[in-house]
Amino acid sequence: MSKATTGPEIERLVQLLARLPGLGPRSARKAALALIKRRSDLLEPLAAAMAVAAEKIVICAACANVDTISPCTICQDPKRDPTLIVVVEEVGDLWALERAGVVSARSHVLGGHLSPLDGIGPEKLNLDGLIARARPPVQEVLLALSATVEGQSTAHYLRDQLGAAAVTVSQLARGIPVG
Numbered sequence: 001m002s003k004a005t006t007g008p009e010i011e012r013l014v015q016l017l018a019r020l021p022g023l024g025p026r027s028a029r030k031a032a033l034a035l036i037k038r039r040s041d042l043l044e045p046l047a048a049a050m051a052v053a054a055e056k057i058v059i060c061a062a063c064a065n066v067d068t069i070s071p072c073t074i075c076q077d078p079k080r081d082p083t084l085i086v087v088v089e090e091v092g093d094l095w096a097l098e099r100a101g102v103v104s105a106r107s108h109v110l111g112g113h114l115s116p117l118d119g120i121g122p123e124k125l126n127l128d129g130l131i132a133r134a135r136p137p138v139q140e141v142l143l144a145l146s147a148t149v150e151g152q153s154t155a156h157y158l159r160d161q162l163g164a165a166a167v168t169v170s171q172l173a174r175g176i177p178v179g
C-alpha cells in the first residue's frame with residue numbers, strides 16, 4: 001500500500017471527481033487542488049450548488065427532461081411552438097439543441113436508442129409518452145436522433161409507431177451536434 005498524503009476526506013473528493021467523464025485520477029487530483037485553493041469562491045459555492053441540485057432535480061413527467069420542476073421549464077414555456085415536438089435520445093442532446101437555438105419547440109427525451117445487442121428494446125425507452133403526446137395541438141414530430149445505425153433504426157421504429165397518429169414525422173438533417 002502506498003503512503004497516504006492526505007486525509008480520507010480529500011482522498012474521497014479526488015476519487016469521486018475521478019469518476020466524472022473526461023477526468024482521470026491525475027486530472028481529478030488537479031481539480032481537487034484547484035477547489036481546495038479556492039475554498040470560499042469555488043469549493044463552497046460548488047458544494048452548495050451540488051447539494052441543492054441533488055435535492056431538487058426531478059425528471060419531467062411529460063418529456064423526461066431533467067429539471068427542478070415538473071412539468072419542466074421547456075414544457076411550461078408558453079413562447080414555444082406547441083405544435084412541434086423535438087425528439088432526442090438524451091438530455092445532453094436536448095441541451096445541445098437548446099444551446100444551438102435551432103428550434104423553439106416542445107421536447108421529448110427517449111432516454112437512449114434501440115440497441116438489441118445491448119438488450120435495449122422499445123420497452124426501455126420513453127416511447128409510450130411520445131405516442132400519447134402525438135395528437136393535437138401537436139402537428140409535427142421532429143426526430144433529432146444521432147446519425148449512428150442505432151439512432152437511425154430508432155428513427156425508423158418511431159416512424160412506424162407514429163404512422164397511425166395524425167402528425168407529420170420529420171427528421172433533423174444529419175443528426176445533431178453533440179456536446
Ligand code: ZN
Nearest residue numbers: 060063072075
Ligand atoms: Zn418537460
